[in-house]
Amino acid sequence: MLRTLGTCYYPEHWPEDIWAEDARRMVEAGLTWVRIGEFAWSRLEPSPGDLQFEWLDRAIEVLGQAGLKVVLGTPTATPPRWMADRHPDMFAVDDQGRPRGFGSRRHYCFSHKGYFAESQRITRLFAERFGKNPHVAAWQTDNEYGCHDTIISYSEAARDGFRTWLQVQFNDDIAALNAAWGNVFWSMEYRAFDEIALPNLTVTEPNPAHVHAFRRFSSDQVVAFNRAQVEIIKDHSSAPISHNYMGRITDFDHFKTGDDLEIATWDSYPLGFLEDRVGASPEQQRAYARQGDPDFQALHHDLYRAVGKGRWWVMEQQPGPVNWAPYNPAPLSGMVRLWSWEAFAHGAEAVCYFRWRQAPFAQEQLHAGMLRPDSKDAPAMAEAMQVAAELKDTPDVQPAQAPVALMFDYDADWAWATQPQGQGLSYFGLIFDVYRALRRAGLSVDIVRPETRDFAGYKMVLVPGMMHMPDDLKQALAASQAQVIYGPRSAARDASFNIPNPLPPALPGLDVTVSRLETIRPDMPRPLKGGGAAIHYVEELEGTGEPILRTNAGEVIAMRDGHKIYCGAWLDDDGFGMLLRQLAIEAGLTVRDLPEGIRVRQTATEEFWFNHTAAPVKTEVGLLPAAGVLRRPRPAC
């Protein structure tokens, strides 16, 4: 296939007489895709029922005639002001009970039935009008579900929806719910489903089973909201449907929305992320301030490849400084190109730059684009054009299954958030630390979803921190030929957030029991024999498994039985690096010890090298300049 580039465009922001010139310049720049429409509701329906779609017809025509393919977004992330008059209680409510009102975006509660119907109505109007438009080559539902913490809502609509959802989950048996949640503790038992409140504003922490169920419900509401749009679009269009996920949003199960979509896309803002959500140390933040974290984007690429069942894009690629992070520096020269190629190396079908022209008004007026507000080229333009030229002149990237699988389970993320047991501990953080260790060893990784049962082709499978593991997953992993690495905290809870008996992890074929667990202060790492340290989260292990990792004090940190390994602690970079490199070698993998900031991604035939540092780095394949990209044939293993 042909890897392609694109951009995000807002015809409603500009005079109609410059659309054609904009389109011409997009094509000239080598772009294929243009995403439009997703925030335009107030221009399409300025008053309820007053439909004014003609300008959008014309915009699509102008873009299409210029040779561009349109991705059309449903505008449901920004209902107009009049919607709040029709549905005054449509807003999400924060955990302190405050409605999150009109005046920016994403001002709706996924559980609000009235707005749900409105979102179907406008989607139907879009699908009917544009479903057969030859220029509309793909769809996008809504925009960045979950951005600005908008999944979890403590509204009355959510409360009512949650009660109904629980009623279904527990077959209308309130005693079953009380038993499953252990509500006898602290006399929290309910007599009926309509006695159940949302788990906020309690005196001290609410029941974790209650919280976790509410997280599952909240995720399901997003899935239903998205599915409703998809079903309508599919009635009128055969173009593929996508959603643009936002980085490090884990409040809903992307795999489940992904099941209803053809393509997963995500919005990649490496510098904003580094400042705002990677959680890097100040040293890392300084070192990568203008390049972004070397692994954060790659992890998302691999995640969305899984969410998209192989088909995925970057829908919004940062082209320059953004407006929303604590500090907003400019990317180092070359990074826009590097980010683009990194996406392709991980299998992206397309990379679209956000946005075409920087808006001189409103919230994102300091968010760079490919053009400056005065329509001159911004620095990103030249790099995008270089990528376009390179795409044209070089063979297509050939994706391939990676040798290493890392399971990612949104439900586990909610479980850790519900019960971190230590300040700042998160499932995502653990996954990211494991992923980084694999990447520093030069390994290419597939993220796999928790429903995966067939691990054929993988030499190594990692399942850290997956707090609830269904029995058939345990069995499938036990039966796998791969090296399997579990823990910490894997299989620590049953499906209802209780500690199982026998005690966790109760893995077939690996006799290990977590008899106790500790969380430890970040300034008290426990050094390991051989280097590195256990940090954050440390389990005490019993069993007949062979101890393979100990602290200096002799505590057993990891045990194995053949090629099944349980690791009972969160390790620091050196610890995970040491353990995983050793196990990878045993699994028959070629490992490297890559220099700081250098990363490698292998495809079926090639190997891409990326220098994420701000200086040239000497590597085994030669000197890589700052922000450098090297593409070469994959060496024989």
Place this chain on the structure above:
Amino acid sequence: MLRTLGTCYYPEHWPEDIWAEDARRMVEAGLTWVRIGEFAWSRLEPSPGDLQFEWLDRAIEVLGQAGLKVVLGTPTATPPRWMADRHPDMFAVDDQGRPRGFGSRRHYCFSHKGYFAESQRITRLFAERFGKNPHVAAWQTDNEYGCHDTIISYSEAARDGFRTWLQVQFNDDIAALNAAWGNVFWSMEYRAFDEIALPNLTVTEPNPAHVHAFRRFSSDQVVAFNRAQVEIIKDHSSAPISHNYMGRITDFDHFKTGDDLEIATWDSYPLGFLEDRVGASPEQQRAYARQGDPDFQALHHDLYRAVGKGRWWVMEQQPGPVNWAPYNPAPLSGMVRLWSWEAFAHGAEAVCYFRWRQAPFAQEQLHAGMLRPDSKDAPAMAEAMQVAAELKDTPDVQPAQAPVALMFDYDADWAWATQPQGQGLSYFGLIFDVYRALRRAGLSVDIVRPETRDFAGYKMVLVPGMMHMPDDLKQALAASQAQVIYGPRSAARDASFNIPNPLPPALPGLDVTVSRLETIRPDMPRPLKGGGAAIHYVEELEGTGEPILRTNAGEVIAMRDGHKIYCGAWLDDDGFGMLLRQLAIEAGLTVRDLPEGIRVRQTATEEFWFNHTAAPVKTEVGLLPAAGVLRRPRPAC
């Protein structure tokens, strides 16, 4: 008397068919006491009036038949869900005006008359049914009054109660209140009691007299709530009545609730406290992460000995990692035994471990017990059994009056909280620093209540930070033969939170006047001549008293007239250590300079040595192993 052990048990959490085995193992472990019932309301009255006490009858019978003595708790800390339907406004309200609802525990406002009556009703049902039960050997009212900041409530019920309380305090004379509070300042005068609001949500800080009065009222509401239960129980039972106080809860006057009870108990979680509320430096937190602060528990032991008028227990002793601190490490091996013996050395009648078996469900599923969730012994079990054996094999501890008295005044704590005048300054913090200095000097200390007027037997009496000192206390101290050490901030306010005239402290027999005060940044200690420094809070002293402590810059920090001393500053560890050791020697006491982490407690006949560090320490009585306990005859003075 025989010092005893016990545990906390929740028969309602477990199948009835394991109760007998549990009871058998408790007895086998050497336990005497089992506390039950305090969270069981929803099982005893699943719906209003639907009483189901039979299971509790049977549980008591099983436990009693096994040889255990039952402490029965009234379940008023966890009213069932239906209570909220009967009394929708029963919840405490936080300072931002948000009701603190159902879903965890302590979800009631002490001022709510409807819930007050319900608490009396259920207590009466308990008393009537179990008052004569031979196995019920003691009672507990409610559970941990004040935990989760539940004393101070900004509800309408509290507002109405406060108005009535003020009306009584001021004999229905609003002018008297205006005068007492200085309401002419900023035109805050009221025309009637029902104009008075609660002191929250004001534009800037409210009148400290207003705040402080509200604190006194709030404390009185707890005393009344507790007394109502006590009166009912006493009508039906002659067993002693206790309450289990929580560490570092100072929002109500424990001495006043204690006046209505036979026994004071407290809940001791050394590791959770160190992380959560001791206020130790990061270095201290690292050094004692698995042992707890060396003085924090001892201070509470001495405090509750006073609250209990000599009769006190540890009702909940941490047995392993807990679930509620920022980080939750496991105790160092030996610490559960050390903590137990430390309590006995301070005079505890009993130590009960919380809880028997770790619950696999709900909020405390990661709170260790004596048993693991799978019923195997957790590490605490062996240490508890060792203590049980030691208790059996050694002579009883003989408590004795200590040579040093330290006055603790809850009212002063509220006064400091109302007007800290420097960030982070608290009365408890000052008391704790003084207490630690005394302990590091090897001194045993009695905490004495503010109503104490007879100081016979004490060689040294300390009254730091007691912002309001009644005249008869001043006279009693002046008349005492003991070395008396006042200040800083002692007698700084009159009963209505005004600065008295003549200026403070106005002590009989010690001519010293605080002419000005400063609070200083923590990074600007003022070094003292001779070592140590004044920190936090520094008063300028005038008068004819003899200066006995100065800063390097020459400021007078402490003055004396004979054996009465006023110290006008908060001192650091070295400063308090130097000053108090010197004064103790003058008072005829034997002082030591104990090694880091070593503490000594003297009884009538013995001396207990404790090593709170994680390594062996060489002491004058030999090498003490990590977590070591040494018991030896008290040397002649």
Place this chain on the structure above:
Amino acid sequence: MLRTLGTCYYPEHWPEDIWAEDARRMVEAGLTWVRIGEFAWSRLEPSPGDLQFEWLDRAIEVLGQAGLKVVLGTPTATPPRWMADRHPDMFAVDDQGRPRGFGSRRHYCFSHKGYFAESQRITRLFAERFGKNPHVAAWQTDNEYGCHDTIISYSEAARDGFRTWLQVQFNDDIAALNAAWGNVFWSMEYRAFDEIALPNLTVTEPNPAHVHAFRRFSSDQVVAFNRAQVEIIKDHSSAPISHNYMGRITDFDHFKTGDDLEIATWDSYPLGFLEDRVGASPEQQRAYARQGDPDFQALHHDLYRAVGKGRWWVMEQQPGPVNWAPYNPAPLSGMVRLWSWEAFAHGAEAVCYFRWRQAPFAQEQLHAGMLRPDSKDAPAMAEAMQVAAELKDTPDVQPAQAPVALMFDYDADWAWATQPQGQGLSYFGLIFDVYRALRRAGLSVDIVRPETRDFAGYKMVLVPGMMHMPDDLKQALAASQAQVIYGPRSAARDASFNIPNPLPPALPGLDVTVSRLETIRPDMPRPLKGGGAAIHYVEELEGTGEPILRTNAGEVIAMRDGHKIYCGAWLDDDGFGMLLRQLAIEAGLTVRDLPEGIRVRQTATEEFWFNHTAAPVKTEVGLLPAAGVLRRPRPAC
């Protein structure tokens, strides 16, 4: 003219029989002025309509007869409790929607029409009764507008007022508003003015144009509130009218309130400010803990000289420790005198100490006065008396235009607050850094208001950070003979908070364009060639201007065309120092490199030297003792 001293007095706080003695002592201390009345409403009108002004008549008489001049304050900052019954919705509402109620002060919303009328009513009563009183020599409106964040209110009254205000601004044309704000972005368009809500409680940040307009509206409400009082007073009195502004309150345009007043006064609390609002580093906070920041007060002096159109006072001068900062140390001996003389050196007509006698009750009981609560002299008294004697014995200060003008624009401060683009960045902070660099170079500075168009007499004019610059200001500056220094961020937005096209700054006669901007982490300064660094905020510059400052990496930081300079970055102390000293020399100014903590202020004939450090400092004019003041003839340039 004669420079004078005064104090703030609350006759209603003290028994009437000590008023005369107090007045006598004030005169004896050398005081001229006594401010009274501003918090006395509840004593003047204890119930609605029950006027009791006689005591105030008598107080004024006693003070006046003693020889003092009275400044009479309207009491509108502290409406009595009964006002809340008449106007239950009169309170300001915070950004979380919580009313800020009765119980302290400033408990009103400027937009509340009912309270607005009440404020006029009480002002009229004051003006009618005291307008001709010969002892009332000046007036004060209200007290410290904006203290405790009371300008920005999210009340319904404010919402309604804002809608009306916008309707006027946009000539009742909602389409014009939508276009000006760019509301097409995120479908934020309104159909009518009554659809507009206040910009709080939105899901993510609201439109900056919306926020900024609300800031302008909020400022206008203060101006209107103040003007209403002024108009009434002027009907009855010819005495000058003042308002006492509080330090670093920028939420309303002081120049605009100042236009309605004869005198600007401000309340100077150097130690409280250093702890609470200067934003100094911990090192600076330690070094100046007992002296205050060396430039913070001076900046305010220069600002209020401009606000007062030359007539300004210090209405409240800190005399000792205050009660409201995080830490409250005592001033170093000599600082009260230094602060007084510094004010005079900057042109103050009067300095009044707050307050006469420390109140033993209510919120400010730990705020020092000239007298202690027991009426003995507090330390400030001797220093004030020394200043009084010095004033009597020395020639009057002769103010003069400074050679350097620094423009201060409240609107720009709101713009930066609306869109900081980097954590912690503020316009005030930038202005303060520039001002400090000028002062360290020994330069005297005039603050000039944004409406200034005549720059005659200035050799150097600085206009940093003024985000919106009207065209006629640009023209006036271009035409000026002065060295003019713009940027960073000058002229970056049009009047509606949009990025202009051509891109900023678009200055006549200086070809420079900001093509991109970055904000950078505070730990990532960009070193400049020649020393110092660019910090916080860095613009990329294009154009034909001559580059005069570059980073080590070669980025152009400043450009010039003749004597017009654009600086595209916030610089650190060394950077601004180097650049501004060099430019000042070119402008023909004499510059110094003053020792740490030494500051100089020149008048027409003299030069005042101040040592703000706690140790003697050697200077070119000799050794200055700690807290020392030196006055000498101005040297020839």
